[in-house]
Amino acid sequence: MTPAARLPLCLWPLLALLCAGCGSVVDVDQARLCERVLPALLPDGTRIERVESRPAEAGSSGVTLAYFARTPEDTAARPDRITCRFAAPTGPGRLDLVGVTTIEGDLGEARLFILKRWWLEAGGGAGFPAHSALFRLPTPWAYGLQQALNALPNMTAYAALAAAFTLIHGLTGRIILAMGEIAVAGGGAMLAVAALAPATGAFTLAHLLLGLVAGTATGGLWMLTFGRLVLRRMAERREASQAVIIASIGLALVLREAMTLAQSGSGLWLPRLVHTPIPLAGSAAFTATVTPAMIGGALASGCGVAGVLALLRFSRFGRGWRAFRDDPLMASLCAVAPSRLLGATFLLAGALSGLAGASLVLVFGNVDAALGLPLTLKTLAGAILGGVGSVGGAAAGGLLVGALEGGWSSVWDIAWRDVAIYGLLILGLVARPEGLFGSGTRNL
Template sequence: MVITSVDVIQSIIDGILYGSIYALIGVGFTLIFGAMQKLNMAYAASSIAGAYCGLGISAVLSLNLLVTFFLGPLVGGLIGILVYLVCFRFIPSREHLGSLMASIGALFLIDEIIVHETDGSPLNFPELGIFSEAYFLVGEFGFRGDLIFVLIVSLLAMTSIILMLYRTKYGLAARAVSQQMNAAILCGINPHKVNASTFFLAGVLGGLAGCLAAAAVGVISPLLILPLTIKGLIATVIGGLGSIKGAIIAGLLLGGFESLFLLVRGVNERDIYVFLLLFLFLVFKPNGMFGSIIDRD
């Protein structure tokens, strides 16, 4: 097969559109890292679990897809609070490995629950109605309607989160806790409440990402958990730990990069190049694209 420049650009376009899911997950990781300077390894698992619950509840009550896209994020948020309580709230913050290991445990637990409940087989996720059929041609390049939908919903969600962080009382408190926790406490802010809210919001974003990923792929399966965890983390690191803007841009670029190497090197080798990209960043630009160099004492 001969790869033309049109193919290359087309695959990058598809990848960037799908990359908005990585961006969402990256923003979720970043929100939690910003709040506690800790990684929540169970994050992508709870996102997929949220999407499963949304799908399941809608199926049982025979509600439509719109409700799934509402319930998925909601349950994702609730699982987020649960993970916070189990893995973060009561483990002393100076125990850096404690919460990390606990959240890895939660990742496996959630994964196991999904596998047991579904007998390990993937479920069909409803297509996005008119969006699935739509296909826009711009010159020689095509834009898949469902991926456009994914991008728009992701961008709307991420914009809302940024507005919440910079325009609301919760956002003020969350930024205060993230930058200087003791001073925030002295101003009367309860950091546990703020962190629980942050885990909820991150969980909502994750549940949304889970639904979008499942809708774009057409099925939902526990096999989505590992790639979302890894690629969300890579987006977080490449963007610069703690930078929301960085996670968004890195997520989109990562999608494009991955799709390009899928085209050029095939599905078996694709992830090797993704990890190579991570490796290059860790060696040459360990603070990522927008990493903060301000020292937080």
């Protein structure tokens, strides 16, 4: 298999999750609310088994549930369906129930008012029973598996950011303290796509993919602009390292304030379209679950890192990057164009950061402007721990930081999590100053 054919293999699982269809997808929260409606409309003692959920008919926001119901008088379960319609596909009206239709017809206004006021608001309806786990595991093992699954999206996002940081530092020797804010800008671009999606119809899986692309492009454009205006002009000025740090802090402040103003009063969240829990393994006491959003977010960031490592290993760009990192003057004499190489590196690092931010939005539904600084600190921790002389080592350091973060949160007080992580970072650097995988040829 040729090197160019290896990269797309990593993307097939993500494309299968996000592009299996371009039709509308079911909002998990709307489906759960519709599940709670169902027991109120059926006789007491009816057993309900969920068969499938699908979007309501075109032109309306809602969900249709197909199920089998068996009353105490029935000898066999009979198929049935219910459609719940909501005021809007996104925003405050997303969970405002405005209509219910069964096989007997539409629910009247009076019955709908009673259903909402004295059933849903009172907490009635337990919904459908949960599906059984695919595998049996003792409860402690299932809990450990759940914590590992919870940590996976953060691990891959930190790995992507650490790799992006090292891409630039490896060529320029400059520290960029805006990687977290660029990731947040990428997440904001994905939320902007979600806000504009209702104008084109129902929110679809294609919009999720478009949001990931928009986040990636936004991060790449921001870093390319900063690199051309600041970094490229100071690449040969070794005394300008402090100026670059200050300029990157200024970029971080600009992005943070812009995101704060953009998010003020918006209350925008990504619709929960791919957040249906999938039971994996466990016991009657506890079952570990995963959602398609968690898998998709981890795959997006992970495939981004894998793609960058493949480029560095197999492509002409990678050969030029490694040559320029080791000896800029000799690389220039060997037909490596520094300006073009730096521009491509800025674009690639920014795109990887934006993809990491968009992936976090896919998993968690939102991104806050204040998240930029913690992400930047975790980026530095991962890059330093793995080794700033190696992009792959920095990515491995980011994975390790995310794993330590998840492991600490699952066992000990989360308030002390960052103290413990940075304390372990200090001990690791004392034992191995060049990082776990660094060569020692490039220092901060």
